Amino acid sequence: MLNGSNGNGKGRDKLNLLYVEDDRMSQEILVRLLKGLGYPDLIVFEDSRNFLERVKALPSIPDIVFLDVQVGPLDGHQMLKMLRSDDTYKDTKIIAMTASVMSAEVKELRDAGFDGLVGKPIMKRVFPELLQRIVDGESVWYVS
Secondary structure, eight states: OOTTSSSSSSOOOOOOEEEOOHHHHHHHHHHHHHHHTTOOOOOOOOSTTHHHHHHSSSSSSSSSEEETOOOSSHHHHHHHHHHTTSGGGTTEEEEESSSSSOHHHHHHHHHHTEEEEESSOOOOOTTTHHHHHTTTTTTOOOOO
16 A cells, blocks of 8 residues: 555545656646646656656655656656665656557566556546556556
């Protein structure tokens, strides 16, 4: 069970969420969706400069990190490796976010160690269910 989840799948306990995304529209969509779902505290990094230092400076450890795979200067794979190499983030769910969702790329994301994938564009009608499944500990691989 993730920190912040009450385990029954129905609560809106505080979740510590981080999104690393350089596209303003994608940022805005996820912020609005999460606010509408009762999770107003999404932290957004608009790039991956000094990524690990910035994550360590957060007031609390993220429960879920959404990583744009093609952000810069560090890409999603590099940020994933940084988080996975630090025991502090061993319980953090790390979800890839990308519009590049060919089957070979999905396999590459799985093999790299991501906990899931939410393909872009983020679909308002399915995102609430996907998020709940992630919070409940499922590995979610959604391609729109």
